[in-house]
Amino acid sequence: xxxxKADVLMKDTEEEVNASVxxxxxxxxxxxxxxxxxxxxSFDNRYISKVFRDLGPLRRKLANNDKxxxxxxxxxxxxxxxxxxxLLRFVGNVEKSESMDVESExxxxxxxxxxxxxxxxxxxxxxxxxxxxxxxxxxxIVIGLMKSFNRRSLDFIQAKVWFYVCRVKExxxxxxxxRPELLYGLRTATxxxxxxxxxxxxxxxxxxxxxxxxINQASNLVEKVEFPENAGNALVARYxxxxxxxxxxxLDYSTAHECVIAAIRKAPQTHxxxxxxQSATKLSIVIELxxxxxxxxxxxxxxxxFEPYFNVTRAVxxxxxxxxxxxxxxxxxNFKNDDNFTLVSRLRQNVIKTGIRIISLSYSxxxxxxxxxxxxxxxxxxxxxxxxxxxxDGVIEATxxxxxxxxxxxxxxxxxxxxxxxxxxxxxxKFCLSLxxxxxxxxxxxxxxxxQNVTKEVEAxxxxxxxxxxxxxxxxxxxx
Amino acid sequence: xxxxxxxAEIYSLFEKEKYDQCQVLLAPIKLELxxxxxxxxxxxxxxxxxxxNDLKIAQRILExxxxxxxxxxxxSGFENYFAQLRPFYSNGKLHNLNKVHVNTxxxxxxxxxxxxxxxxxxxxxxxxxxxxxxxSNHYDVEQDKYLAFPVHLESNLxxxxxxxxxxxxxxxxxxxxxxxxxxxxxLITALRFEIAKSLEKTYExxxxxxxxxxxxxxxxxxxxxxxxxxxxxxxxxNWRFENGAIYFTKNESExxxxxxxxxxxxxxxxEQIESIV
Numbered sequence: 137x138x139x140x141k142a143d144v145l146m147k148d149t150e151e152e153v154n155a156s157v158x159x160x161x162x163x164x165x166x167x168x169x170x171x172x173x174x175x176x177x178s179f180d181n182r183y184i185s186k187v188f189r190d191l192g193p194l195r196r197k198l199a200n201n202d203k204x205x206x207x208x209x210x211x212x213x214x215x216x217x218x219x220x221x222x223l224l225r226f227v228g229n230v231e232k233s234e235s236m237d238v239e240s241e242x243x244x245x246x247x248x249x250x251x252x253x254x255x256x257x258x259x260x261x262x263x264x265x266x267x268x269x270x271x272x273x274x275x276x277i278v279i280g281l282m283k284s285f286n287r288r289s290l291d292f293i294q295a296k297v298w299f300y301v302c303r304v305k306e307x308x309x310x311x312x313x314x315r316p317e318l319l320y321g322l323r324t325a326t327x328x329x330x331x332x333x334x335x336x337x338x339x340x341x342x343x344x345x346x347x348x349x350x351i352n353q354a355s356n357l358v359e360k361v362e363f364p365e366n367a368g369n370a371l372v373a374r375y376x377x378x379x380x381x382x383x384x385x386x387l388d389y390s391t392a393h394e395c396v397i398a399a400i401r402k403a404p405q406t407h408x409x410x411x412x413x414q415s416a417t418k419l420s421i422v423i424e425l426x427x428x429x430x431x432x433x434x435x436x437x438x439x440x441x442f443e444p445y446f447n448v449t450r451a452v453x454x455x456x457x458x459x460x461x462x463x464x465x466x467x468x469x470n471f472k473n474d475d476n477f478t479l480v481s482r483l484r485q486n487v488i489k490t491g492i493r494i495i496s497l498s499y500s501x502x503x504x505x506x507x508x509x510x511x512x513x514x515x516x517x518x519x520x521x522x523x524x525x526x527x528x529d530g531v532i533e534a535t536x537x538x539x540x541x542x543x544x545x546x547x548x549x550x551x552x553x554x555x556x557x558x559x560x561x562x563x564x565x566k567f568c569l570s571l572x573x574x575x576x577x578x579x580x581x582x583x584x585x586x587x588q589n590v591t592k593e594v595e596a597x598x599x600x601x602x603x604x605x606x607x608x609x610x611x612x613x614x615x616x
Numbered sequence: 617x618x619x620x621x622x623x624a625e626i627y628s629l630f631e632k633e634k635y636d637q638c639q640v641l642l643a644p645i646k647l648e649l650x651x652x653x654x655x656x657x658x659x660x661x662x663x664x665x666x667x668x669n670d671l672k673i674a675q676r677i678l679e680x681x682x683x684x685x686x687x688x689x690x691x692s693g694f695e696n697y698f699a700q701l702r703p704f705y706s707n708g709k710l711h712n713l714n715k716v717h718v719n720t721x722x723x724x725x726x727x728x729x730x731x732x733x734x735x736x737x738x739x740x741x742x743x744x745x746x747x748x749x750x751x752s753n754h755y756d757v758e759q760d761k762y763l764a765f766p767v768h769l770e771s772n773l774x775x776x777x778x779x780x781x782x783x784x785x786x787x788x789x790x791x792x793x794x795x796x797x798x799x800x801x802x803l804i805t806a807l808r809f810e811i812a813k814s815l816e817k818t819y820e821x822x823x824x825x826x827x828x829x830x831x832x833x834x835x836x837x838x839x840x841x842x843x844x845x846x847x848x849x850x851x852x853x854n855w856r857f858e859n860g861a862i863y864f865t866k867n868e869s870e871x872x873x874x875x876x877x878x879x880x881x882x883x884x885x886x887e888q889i890e891s892i893v
Contacts, residue, residue, distance in 0.1 A: 349747050349748050349752075350748070385744060387740045387743060478743070478747055482774075484771060484775070485771070513777075514779075518777050518779040518780065521776050521778040521779060521811070521814070522775060523818070524815065524817070525810075525814050526776065527814070527817050527818045528814040528817040535819060535820060536818050536819060537819075538823075538826050538830075539823070558878070569885075572892060
């Protein structure tokens with residue numbers, strides 16, 4: 137009997153803990169509602185950034201507490217509000233006893249910001265619970281809801297809502313039906329100069345196209361739209377990543393390289409964005425190899441699971457065709473999972489070129505026949521063509537003597553007698569200068585006439601917290 | 617005329633290899649197809665079995681359109697038909713997209729399109745197509761004799777393994793089907809152009825007879841005729857023909873340091889630094 141008693145006791149304490157967590161959560165969400173209300177009245181989007189900073193932890197807590205959302209919804213909406221009914225249907229109803237004594241604010245009208253935020257919470261909750269079909273149903277309603285509003289303070293929330301709308305479609309494997317809505321949303325957002333939503337939808341569209349491997353569409357889109365300059369860092373990083381992919385497939389490696397580097401640099405440096413940085417780094421390794429460079433060893437040590445890429449790099453560096461073939465075969469599924477297979481298989485020609493380069497560095501004069509044997513090529517004739525192609529592509533500095541059948545490397549040129557160092561230097565100086573200019577531009581200056589008001593209204597500590605929120609940005613999306 | 621009789625007629629014309637007449641007939645057929653809502657597969661017209669059958673016929677008609685335009689040298693027509701066929705090929709209800717189909721008419725048309733892109737030097741478009749092909753479950757490049765051909769061609773071209781390409785192109789037995797012969801001439805010209813560009817960078821001089829060999833031009837050809845061909849087709853202004861050999865002059869103007877740009881750069885830096893300080 138003692139056992140059961142203990143059990144009951146345990147249960148009691150557990151319930152107590154649950155209850156307090158429950159109350160905390162309700163409180164947390166309600167305080168975010170008041171922040172959203174502030175954002176709406178003061179037109180300061182920084183409050184929304186602050187709300188979103190807490191969204192990540194909140195999301196996990198929500199998933200563990202099934203009853204919180206229904207309670208919030210019943211408290212927020214008056215009984216006859218249309219949203220109340222369907223939201224409750226999706227997230228699950230509350231038993232009567234639970235919707236007890238919390239004061240309801242039925243009297244006042246609900247601010248659109250809060251309404252949309254509740255929808256967003258419902259989306260996140262359904263996604264975590266893997267109730268995809270419900271979420272899909274909700275998506276349609278939310279899209280309709282967003283169309284009915286036109287407030288700048290909604291921009292940040294809308295951008296996020298779109299993300300989850302697309303995410304569920306992706307999980308359901310239904311990529312085509314959402315496109316018209318997305319394009320329509322893009323048009324509206326662009327017309328309203330709604331920077332966040334525009335940027336968000338552009339990246340979502342690109343992702344959609346790339347998942348279908350529809351590079352044509354994607355590059356058309358990139359050509360037509362103008363990505364907003366001031367969009368959040370997370371979105372910019374994503375945009376550059378997609379750009380890199382598109383350019384790499386179109387063989388424009390140097391642009392692709394610039395883009396992928398920008399993506400890695402702009403990506404938030406937290407553990408949430410690890411997956412993104414990893415796939416971006418993988419892409420950058422492949423692109424560097426395609427450009428004929430060898431990525432630094434450091435890159436491979438920083439990440440786990442980079443074996444396939446490490447081995448490919450080794451094969452290219454050694455110029456060993458046979459090894460390359462083996463690696464390609466062994467890790468085919470890995471590359472296919474990363475969507476890099478076509479790019480990696482293009483490396484074959486680079487393997488040959490590095491082989492030739494190594495030979496040309498080691499020998500000042502070598503017969504074509506020896507090259508042929510060393511590189512496992514088919515015949516002497518084909519070697520001559522391949523070497524001459526390498527010379528033409530600027531891989532090596534050499535000449536061939538056709539009659540006697542040998543390759544002669546040119547004397548190494550002193551690079552400091554050319555313009556090369558100068559252009560390299562020029563590039564670096566320009567980069568530093570533009571970095572400086574951009575950071576000057578990125579600083580916030582309060583308007584002169586607002587100065588006095590601002591200092592009074594926003595307490596110093598609050599200001600700091602807001603700044604923190606902006607610095608950290610909204611990184612939540614990177615979790616998927 | 618009804619759609620049935622038109623279809624029957626174009627089938628027979630295509631059998632008899634009267635491609636010009638096929639082209640004439642295609643315009644009215646396409647109008648009929650539009651009237652019957654068969655030009656594009658949509659979710660609405662892929663419901664019943666009859667509709668699917670009709671669409672398959674429509675696909676065949678478009679394929680005939682593509683092939684006959686190609687064989688009558690109407691390249692833009694070929695491109696158009698290929699664009700129209702694309703939704704057919706990627707429609708899950710018409711073709712089972714999870715099973716591998718090898719050596720079908722669809723892959724034949726796609727590979728002809730790839731060859732077309734190659735012969736026009738549109739490499740980046742070629743790779744965009746390739747991306748789609750490699751990532752769909754129903755194509756297997758290595759197993760498919762049609763698809764493998766342009767893919768190997770391209771990779772050899774990029775490696776500079778011209779001798780392999782030459783062998784591939786020269787022996788008719790290597791070609792998977794007769795339509796490919798159509799591209800051979802353009803591809804060979806493109807190939808020679810590539811070789812010529814490599815040659816001028818690689819050699820200081822080369823005997824004309826060896827050059828003929830390397831370019832796969834007949835040895836019997838007189839040197840003058842050879843020179844004329846080169847000058848006409850392959851932009852070889854810096855080639856000098858002397859005493860039975862060719863000399864390549866290289867332009868070496870790049871070594872000079874050009875002061876103007878240095879001054880411009882330095883002034884630019886000064887300006888920027890002044891604004892910072």
